[in-house]
Amino acid sequence: AQTIHQWPVAEIKAVGSPLSLGCTIKGKSSPNLYWYWQATGGTLQQLFYSITVGQVESVVQLNLSASRPKDDQFILSTEKLLLSHSGFYLCAWSLQVSNERLFFGHGTKLSVL
Amino acid sequence: GQQVQQSPASLVLQEGENAELQCNFSTSLNSMQWFYQRPGGSLVSLFYNPSGTKHSGRLTSTTVIKERRSSLHISSSQTTDSGTYLCALASGGSNAKLTFGKGTKLSVKS
Numbered sequence: 034a035q036t037i038h039q040w041p042v043a044e045i046k047a048v049g050s051p052l053s054l055g056c057t058i059k060g061k062s063s064p065n066l067y068w069y070w071q072a073t074g075g076t077l078q079q080l081f082y083s084i085t086v087g088q089v090e091s092v093v094q095l096n097l098s099a100s101r102p103k104d105d106q107f108i109l110s111t112e113k114l115l116l117s118h119s120g121f122y123l124c125a126w127s128l129q130v131s132n133e134r135l136f137f138g139h140g141t142k143l144s145v146l
Numbered sequence: 147g148q149q150v151q152q153s154p155a156s157l158v159l160q161e162g163e164n165a166e167l168q169c170n171f172s173t174s175l176n177s178m179q180w181f182y183q184r185p186g187g188s189l190v191s192l193f194y195n196p197s198g199t200k201h202s203g204r205l206t207s208t209t210v211i212k213e214r215r216s217s218l219h220i221s222s223s224q225t226t227d228s229g230t231y232l233c234a235l236a237s238g239g240s241n242a243k244l245t246f247g248k249g250t251k252l253s254v255k256s
Contacts, residue, residue, distance in 0.1 A: 065241065067241065071187070076246055076247070076248050076249075077189075077232065077234075077246040078246070079243060079244050079245075079246075082241070082242050082243075090242065092242075092243055121187045123187070123188070123189060125189075127241050131236075131240045131241065131242075133194065133241060134179070134191045134194045135179065135181075135189075135191055135241060135244075136191060137188055137189040137190070137191075138188070139186070139187075139188045140186075140187045140188050142187070
């Protein structure tokens, strides 16, 4: 069975500090991977997607970057956090990029102070 | 850009009552997904429904592409159905860019 693991579960960070959030998918080779963000009380927004290792496409950047260093790993990062980065980050995967259901991790709650 | 409108914004039911949630979208060639967002924030995929009607237990999703709408029907609601229901539009059926609605917050009381 496929599993998706996000880390950390929660983070409290200072403005201007770096950030790295991770997502690992086990039990499925070559998944399509996605990052989403939701401000508190806000609408879920898609940030990035990746179809294959080393390739990441940006949908909405928000001064964040994403990388896919391994087939089963998707990383979201920034060197300098802003207050506006606070919110809830979700990673998801699907078998194909089109016409497929999405499966989500449990998310990371980020508070930037 | 694409617009996804969900209604109602919130809904309170007594256990056992039925609910009808609506999602309207602005472009015609798309597919629709429905998600349940737990109070903790994680999402569960309920339906991938590009068109027609799909059933899963007490849930029914109906998408009418030419009318640019999709609905989620919950029958015999239970307190465990409480949470937020999101619809999302996939342009051309691709998950590469999903546009989410703001959600319907459902509260089912015993």
